[in-house]
Amino acid sequence: MCTLALQILTLLVNIIIYSHGFYVPGVAPVEFKKGQRIEVKAVKMTSIHTQLPYEYYSLPLCIPKNGTFVYKSENLGEVLRGDRIVNTPYEVHMAENIKCRLLCHKQNDPINWSVEESEKVASRIEHEYFVHLLIDNLPVATKIINVDTSERTIEQGYHLGFMSKGKTYINNHLKLLLKYHKHSQDSYRVVGFEVETFSVDKDHMTFVDDSCQFSSEAKPQLVNEDTGTKLYFTYSVEWGESEIEWASRWDIYLGMKDVQIHWFSIVNSIVVLFFLSGILTMIIVRTLRRDIARYNSDEKIEDMIEETGWKLVHGDVFRPPPKRMLFAAVIGSGIQIFLMSLITIFIAMLGMLSPASRGALMTAAIFLYVFMGLIAGYYSARLYNTMKGKQWKQAAFLTATLYPAIVFGSCFFLNFFIMGKHSSGAVPFSTMMALLCLWFCISLPLVYLGYYFGCRKQPFQHPVRTNFIPRKVPEQVWYMNTLVCILMAGILPFGAVFIELFFIFNALWENQFYYLFGFLFLVFCILVISVSQISIVMVYFQLCGEDYHWWWKSFVISGGSSVYILIYSIFYFFTKLEITEFIPILLYIGYTGLMVLTFWILTGTIGFFAAYTFIRKIYAAVKID
Secondary structure, X not given: OHHHHHHXXXXXXXXXXXXXXXXXXXXXXXXXXXXXXXXXXXXXXXXXXXXXXXXXXXXXXXXXXXXXXXXXXXXXXXXHHOOOOEEEEEEEEOOOOXXXXXXXXXXXXXXXXXXXXHHHHHHHHHOOOEEEEEEOOEEOEEEEEOOOOOOEEEEEOEEOXXXXXXXXXXXXXXXXXXXXXXXXXXXXXXXXXXXXXXXXXXXXXXXXXXXXXXXXXXXXXXXXXXXXXXXXXEEEEEEEEOOOOHHHOOHHHHOOOOHHHHHHHHHHHHHHHHXXXXXXXXXXXXXXXXXXXXXXXXXXXXXXXXXXXXXXXXXXXXXOOOOHHXXXXXXXXXXHHHXXXXXXXXXXXXXXXXXXXXXXXXXXXXXXXXXXXXXXXXXXXXXXXXXXXXXHHHHHHHHHHHHHHHXXXXXXXXXXXXXXXXXXXXXXXXXXXXXXXXXHHHHHHHHHHHHHHHHHOOOOOOOOOOOOOOOOOOOOOXXXXXXXXXXXXXXXXXXXXXXXXXXXHHHHHXXXXXXXXXXXXXXXXXXXXXXXXXXXXXXXXXXXXXXXXXXXXXXXXXXXHXXXXXXXXXHHHHHHOOOOOHHHHHHHHHHHHHHHHHXXXXXXXXXXXXXXXXXXXXXXXXXXX
């Protein structure tokens, strides 16, 4: 716990010192002298086909010369991402080129992989694993040139190897292409890190002292799964001066090539908002104003019944829903998720949670969720009091444990399968205990504290009294069926978030950076407004049909866009991903299911509060006999 507290404190200090309202990497620039040693670190190996990250030394690669593995102290987000940052034997010095050098062994002394080790390496190559390295906290990139269009794109990491004619070859020579920016006469900063990979058979290498030579036509290094593999690992370093300044060195990874698509999404979403606003204006300005004027006049009640039926249920509209404790717990969880999402996206939009601060986004989200338990407990308690609930301690416990228990239980179950594959994505036992401590030692007490203060406050005031005997609900028209309403209400909010959802899925499942938080914040605001408007419209139509069971229905219907996200995730799986093994499929189903559930609780809570506010306003505006 002390370590976690220290890590989050360090993160906050970095945010305060280095953020200036726009993108600034999350750490201070490091300046090197010419010839100064720069450490090359390994992060992990990843594949979009398996979704299982592995530690760098999970394969029999070259180890540091002193045989000592030095792992970086990682924050909570890095551990959950599967990062295991460790030192490597590469020797790189500022502005000093290396033509070719053996990595970890001497001449006539190649690495000798056994059959089992060769099979393991070949399996990783067949699954197209990428290796991720770091220099000065800058990740390695590989330039890919499209033969047809000559367009250059950037991939994170480099390919471990390649397949050709059914055989497996390993990239055993790396050409490190490094860029520096001269900050002063004798001060240099690393501003670029790319790699070119080569596969060179050991018999096509020649050695002179510590250097090596090979021709570009040399035969590639085969990974022999039948008899084992003998090979050399070599590398070269090529430095170049660059005009790119240190603050802009991440632009190559974060270049927004699809800005027009995002703006199109924003414009499309705004059009949707205007459409919904037009419907609301028609309802409120024309229909509701006319209804309220007639209700407040001296006309006979029979004439009003022909016009609309929403006033007829005034004695039941605020009747507490069934399972009020569960309802208060779900709404409390939604408040917690909403505040966590809003603050995290806003901070990220300001550039305070940059990719340079690895794992900072996830760490910040987890801690914000934990500390938002106080506010969630307060409003959940007031709502529970309003629904005349009496068992506030049980309600507080349910609020504090319902959503986290689902998430933790699901991840705990999936973690067993990840551990079975010996993946670095498996959450260590110590981290699980730390998460449990955050949950039970911070979040749970804060929810109880919020409930304590919330129960001492007045319940939300309702403008009309609830009748003792409930009114019978007439038969509803077909389009007010819950399933139909979910499908109708979900399509427009989903349309507003669809484009950003595509890029978020790419970042999650295809190992890409996502840093379009400015667009994401705008889309989040549009989502809140559109869900609120949809909820008000649907609840108004429901009340006009004299159906006063709106509490749960407003929540369920407002989360209708999550149904479309579920459908899209299935479509994305079959059209974009190439996953065939059982465990990666299980991971995709599990994590996507949690995303859909979270989005449903989030949008459902937004829709409920919008509908609740709307209903209190309209019933406060009419005279009740």
